[in-house]
Amino acid sequence: MTLKIALAQMAPVWLNRTATLDKISGLVEASAQGGAGLAVFGEALVPGYPFWPELTDGARFESNVQKDLFAYYVENAVDLERGDLDVLCEQARESGLAIYLGVIERSRMRGGFSLFATLVYIAPDGSIGSSHRKLMPTYEERLVWSPGDGHGLRVHALGDFTVGGLNCWENWMPLPRAALYGQGENLHVVVWPGSLRNTADITRFIARESRSYVVSVSGMMRRDLIPDEVPHADMIRAGLKDESPDHWMADGGSCVAGPDGDWVLEPQVGEEGLFFAEASIETVARERQNFDPAGHYSRPDVTRLKVNRKRQGTVKLSD
Helix, strand or coil: CEEEEEEEECCCCCCCHHHHHHHHHHHHHHHHHCCCCEEEECCCCECCCCCCHHHCCCCCCCCHHHHHHHHHHHHCCECCCCCCCHHHHHHHHHHCCEEEEEEEEECHHHCCCCEEEEEEEECCCCCEEEEEECCCCCHHHHHCECCCCHHHCCCEEECCEEEEEEEHHHHHCHHHHHHHHCCCCCEEEEEECCCHHHHHHHHHHHHHHHCCEEEEEECEEEHHHCCCCCCCHHHHHHCCCCCCCCCEEEEEEEEEECCCCCEEEEEEECCCEEEEEEEEHHHHHHHHCCCCCCCCCCCCCCCCCCCCCCCCCCCCCCC
């Protein structure tokens, strides 16, 4: 009737896929040892969030700086077909732990060079249950990421719970939320690059709206964690207004709200760590007594949502 959740609030080894996956692997092991049934990591964590466009004149057309950084990002992006997450999948299988992880994905079926902010669900049996590509990148993200599709708008049975998730600001979009509610979601995962200003309000709002648990997990990033080997690292650092080496570009804010909208775990700011929270399906049932958004309080005879979950591709071949 209960589920223990591990919130892994961490900074990546920025723009280094292999080293970041090694760091994540250690926290997956610690999550399992701590008795968690679900471990959640932040948005775009592998290999890291693209902080550089707003710091390096990112909208300049035909900029060699932007081309250098994009090519480096592509090289360190995650290829699911290549098996880049196989180690984590094996850890999940061995421990019976489910994982939500934000990655930057390069897709062979879309040419291999356009990038997607993808939320991957790894099931306790080690299989990849879904990979949800962010529907619409936000602000300067559009200079780096491509729009996703509805293929990953899926939920998963996890013990007594039904879990689903969305990336960052697409959680402000009512219809994707409704698509998950309508599939029976009662534990909603929200992943962020890292900021208290993002998690403080919407986490409790979605919990109250959906009468579900909402788990917000943020990444972290600090000025002195920008590796020298990243192209134009000095230029990126110079673009930061705060010149202190320990300046947080992303300060965390991971938290959990219960189905009544109250905090289960208040936002954690300014420190990396593994935080635990417990969810009870009985609490969901109690709060659904007076409002159930896809159940007795919905009116499908009046309003219904149509969702296209096809993976979008450019070519359909018939041989």
